[in-house]
Amino acid sequence: MSSGIKGLRTKGIRRPFWSLLRMQFKVEYSPAKLAENIGLDESKRKYGYLYLGLMALAFVPFTVMLFGLANTLSRELISVNQPGLAVVMAVMAAQILVVFFGLSHLMSSLYYSSDLEMLQSFPLTPWQIMYGKIFVVYVGQLVFALIVAGPFLITLGVNLGGVLYWPAALPVFLLIPAVPLAISVLLLVPVMKLTSGTRKRDLFRVLFGLLIFVLVMGFQYLNTNIARHGPEVFIAKLMEKNGLVSAAAGYYPLLKWAAWALTGEDAGRKLLGLFLYSGISIGLLNLVIAFGQRWFLGGIATGAPAASKKPVSRASTKPGAIFAKPKMPLSAMMLRDHRVIVRTPNFFLTVLLNLLILPIIALSLYLSGGHELARFVEMVLGAGARDVVVLAMVGIHGVFTGINQVASTAVSREGQMFWFNKIIPVSPRVQMRAKLAYSTLFALAQLVILGAAGTWLFNLGPARFFILMALGILVSIPVSTICLLNDLYRPKLRWTDPQQAMKSNFQTLVASLFSLLYLGILALVIRGFHLMGVSPAWLYGISGILLAVSSYALLYWLDQVAEAGYARL
Amino acid sequence: MIRISNVSKSYGGNVKAVDSLDLHVMPGEIFGFLGPNGAGKTTTIKIMVGILEPDQGSVEVAGINLVDKSIDAKKQIGYVPDEAQLWEKLTGAEYLDFVCDVYGVPGEKREPEAVRLLETFEMLQAVSDPIGSYSRGMRQKIAVIGSLMHHPSVWVLDEPMVGLDPRSSFLLKELMRSHVDQGGAVFFSTHVLEVAERLCDRVGIIHKGKLIAVNTVEEMKNLFAQEGDKSLEEIFLEVTGARLPQEQLASLAK
Numbered sequence: 001m002s003s004g005i006k007g008l009r010t011k012g013i014r015r016p017f018w019s020l021l022r023m024q025f026k027v028e029y030s031p032a033k034l035a036e037n038i039g040l041d042e043s044k045r046k047y048g049y050l051y052l053g054l055m056a057l058a059f060v061p062f063t064v065m066l067f068g069l070a071n072t073l074s075r076e077l078i079s080v081n082q083p084g085l086a087v088v089m090a091v092m093a094a095q096i097l098v099v100f101f102g103l104s105h106l107m108s109s110l111y112y113s114s115d116l117e118m119l120q121s122f123p124l125t126p127w128q129i130m131y132g133k134i135f136v137v138y139v140g141q142l143v144f145a146l147i148v149a150g151p152f153l154i155t156l157g158v159n160l161g162g163v164l165y166w167p168a169a170l171p172v173f174l175l176i177p178a179v180p181l182a183i184s185v186l187l188l189v190p191v192m193k194l195t196s197g198t199r200k201r202d203l204f205r206v207l208f209g210l211l212i213f214v215l216v217m218g219f220q221y222l223n224t225n226i227a228r229h230g231p232e233v234f235i236a237k238l239m240e241k242n243g244l245v246s247a248a249a250g251y252y253p254l255l256k257w258a259a260w261a262l263t264g265e266d267a268g269r270k271l272l273g274l275f276l277y278s279g280i281s282i283g284l285l286n287l288v289i290a291f292g293q294r295w296f297l298g299g300i301a302t303g304a305p306a307a308s309k310k311p312v313s314r315a316s317t318k319p320g321a322i323f324a325k326p327k328m329p330l331s332a333m334m335l336r337d338h339r340v341i342v343r344t345p346n347f348f349l350t351v352l353l354n355l356l357i358l359p360i361i362a363l364s365l366y367l368s369g370g371h372e373l374a375r376f377v378e379m380v381l382g383a384g385a386r387d388v389v390v391l392a393m394v395g396i397h398g399v400f401t402g403i404n405q406v407a408s409t410a411v412s413r414e415g416q417m418f419w420f421n422k423i424i425p426v427s428p429r430v431q432m433r434a435k436l437a438y439s440t441l442f443a444l445a446q447l448v449i450l451g452a453a454g455t456w457l458f459n460l461g462p463a464r465f466f467i468l469m470a471l472g473i474l475v476s477i478p479v480s481t482i483c484l485l486n487d488l489y490r491p492k493l494r495w496t497d498p499q500q501a502m503k504s505n506f507q508t509l510v511a512s513l514f515s516l517l518y519l520g521i522l523a524l525v526i527r528g529f530h531l532m533g534v535s536p537a538w539l540y541g542i543s544g545i546l547l548a549v550s551s552y553a554l555l556y557w558l559d560q561v562a563e564a565g566y567a568r569l
Numbered sequence: 570m571i572r573i574s575n576v577s578k579s580y581g582g583n584v585k586a587v588d589s590l591d592l593h594v595m596p597g598e599i600f601g602f603l604g605p606n607g608a609g610k611t612t613t614i615k616i617m618v619g620i621l622e623p624d625q626g627s628v629e630v631a632g633i634n635l636v637d638k639s640i641d642a643k644k645q646i647g648y649v650p651d652e653a654q655l656w657e658k659l660t661g662a663e664y665l666d667f668v669c670d671v672y673g674v675p676g677e678k679r680e681p682e683a684v685r686l687l688e689t690f691e692m693l694q695a696v697s698d699p700i701g702s703y704s705r706g707m708r709q710k711i712a713v714i715g716s717l718m719h720h721p722s723v724w725v726l727d728e729p730m731v732g733l734d735p736r737s738s739f740l741l742k743e744l745m746r747s748h749v750d751q752g753g754a755v756f757f758s759t760h761v762l763e764v765a766e767r768l769c770d771r772v773g774i775i776h777k778g779k780l781i782a783v784n785t786v787e788e789m790k791n792l793f794a795q796e797g798d799k800s801l802e803e804i805f806l807e808v809t810g811a812r813l814p815q816e817q818l819a820s821l822a823k
């Protein structure tokens with residue numbers, strides 16, 4: 001009997017809640033899972049942490065830079081007697097990041113994870129399930145918080161000196177995700193509950209998520225606009241010790257308390273700050289969960305994974321309505337790709353985020369003084385500024401096409417169903433072209449948004465808008481082809497969770513690097529002509545020709561390898 | 570043991586997946602829940618084990634109301650889902666350990682019970698591998714083992730024979746029998762009629778969300794015996810209206 005099964009407890013008992021936390025943690029952050037997330041194949045899974053460490057090494061230059069920046073900033077702020085401002089900025093930046101990433105992480109973990117049904121069948125309370133799920137998100141967000149706030153909090157501590165800083169800095173850091181996650185949960189739970197019965201619930205949910213993000217950005221804009229008090233007030237505040245802290249914290253006192261906790265003038269102020277910061281953070285998160293758990297399960301109860309399944313009336317489905325129009329293989333394949341994307345919540349979320357990231361960036365640019373942008377650019381670049389902007393935007397569109405993950409996961413998304421493509425009587429060449437056409441169409445949608453935003457921000461006018469559209473289409477094709485080629489050579493077909501196929505597919509990173517390389521070379525060539533004093537009209541022409549020629553070459557390549565690529569899979 | 574009273578459930582739309590269902594499963598009996606695809610079997614079972622909340626009606630398990638005292642009620646149930654969505658990154662043993670923690674099985678009792686069940690299903694070798702590497706049948710088996718670790722009084726299985734090899738499927742039936750011999754109750758859904766015919770004490774047939782017949786296999790046969798000795802299959806086809814008219818059969822054969 002005592003042979004012992006590894007992993008099975010032989011004495012005593014663990015509290016269900018702890019067991020749940022432990023299990024969730026293992027499942028999300030085991031070496032194998034991490035290795036999978038960064039795209040390692042099965043045999044290397046054991047070394048997940050090792051590879052992760054190596055990946056982290058790649059970020060060393062970035063981190064060094066951030067530390068340097070933080071160091072300078074904290075010294076400057078200490079010298080003008082405003083050290084608290086460093087805390088405010090660090091915590092604020094990290095918390096905004098947590099709202100942004102935490103919201104989608106919470107959504108997928110609380111409402112779209114595949115183990116929810118199983119957990120509900122176990123004797124666990126909704127509170128326990130919810131807490132377990134949020135714990136996992138919390139730990140993940142803490143990593144973001146460390147990357148962003150870590151350098152600032154650490155260099156500030158070093159520059160301030162004093163030992164008592166550190167025991168206060170630790171809880172301040174550890175509690176960074178608490179309030180942003182509480183706010184996210186507070187907004188998410190009712191939205192999920194309200195939309196759970198509706199047909200287009202995934203669309204609603206994503207839109208709500210974006211709305212929340214825009215609201216947070218708007219609040220943030222109002223909140224940090226220190227200048228709203230006028231310059232005299234600003235100068236006066238600058239004179240007091242930490243005078244800017246309360247101005248920067250604005251309507252959001254948590255930041256002020258964090259600053260007190262670490263840089264308050266005396267021990268009493270520090271303790272008060274720490275007490276208020278920790279108390280409100282812990283209290284708010286727990287309060288929100290305590291209230292949220294009542295409605296939490298209601299948001300998933302109607303079978304989330306089934307996506308936007310139309311309730312089909314049993315008697316009256318007319319097959320004729322579905323089968324009415326026969327389609328060409330090419331458009332049939334495109335339609336299928338489209339349906340799979342729209343109806344797989346995870347794919348849909350990724351794609352929508354890609355579409356909407358541009359308007360969001362444009363909006364935040366505008367809010368932070370972007371209306372001055374056109375004038376500023378003209379000032380720096382001189383007369384031909386707008387043409388340079390157009391060419392730069394073509395390049396930016398190329399980059400966005402490369403990172404949008406639609407083309408770079410076109411084969412991977414098929415997953416275990418890929419065999420189907422091999423047995424149908426449609427040649428791989430046509431199939432790949434269908435995927436290319438779909439990816440290009442998607443890039444086109446992005447292009448229109450980018451063009452509209454750019455024309456608005458930089459005052460480009462109709463003629464340049466059309467040039468931008470034309471060159472934009474031309475750049476979408478080769479970049480999509482590069483991404484597609486990459487995915488054809490090394491697709492990730494063995495996945496169980498759609499997340500693995502698209503959002504966290506390592507190949508998308510590789511593909512975007514290849515497309516960056518291509519775009520970089522083109523940009524260098526055009527820049528060369530520009531330096532030689534070639535006129536804008538010619539620059540447009542040369543870009544167009546270069547793009548067209550490389551498109552043709554890449555398409556030819558794709559046609560040539562489609563057959564062989566399929567045979568290998 | 571299981572009492573379902575007037576339970577209805579619809580998914581958003583106006584079609585009821587389960588429609589005013591009343592059902593009572595006694596201790597010591599194996600109850601087979603039959604119905605064609607999409608009849609509402611899985612929905613009923615998910616309501617029975619507390620995954621879905623019914624729009625109306627109530628469920629009692631071993632005399633405990635599933636809504637009022639859901640934790641106590643769920644401790645009485647062992648549930649095997651239709652498609653075992655298990656944690657791929659856990660090993661079989663870690664999964665069983667987690668299940669034991671959640672159901673409050675003391676550490677001392679875990680290993681003997683696990684070894685007994687794992688040996689029965691020839692899973693002792695694989696138990697240290699991650700579930701992600703299991704075949705469909707192996708997942709089904711580990712889910713079955715997990716559902717029995719805490720000695721539930723009510724055992725609920727959704728299409729449990731799917732994916733099992735003949736030997737495992739035979740063993741599963743033996744386990745069901747011994748479970749009810751010890752005073753428990755078994756409720757399982759299937760569309761494989763021979764299984765139901767040989768194994769069940771009583772069967773219920775669900776069609777379009779409505780329970781249209783409940784009886785012992787014997788009596789059900791008697792009921793439909795006017796036109797000679799019918800198999801359960803023929804009864805099933807008759808009551809679910811699946812019998813195709815002669816001309817339609819002829820056109821299918823073309």
Ligand SMILES: Nc1ncnc2c1ncn2[C@@H]1O[C@H](COP(=O)(O)OP(=O)(O)O)[C@@H](O)[C@H]1O
Pocket residue numbers: 302303304306309311580586604605606607608609610611612613
């Ligand atoms: N998550 C869901 N969303 C919408 N409709 C569903 C969902 N799950 C099941 N249904 C519908 O409910 C009905 C009953 O399904 P189900 O209980 O799974 O049947 P069975 O298990 O008997 O095959 C079917 O019409 C099915 O389409």
Ligand SMILES: [Mg+2]
Pocket residue numbers: 610611612651728
């Ligand atoms: Mg079913």
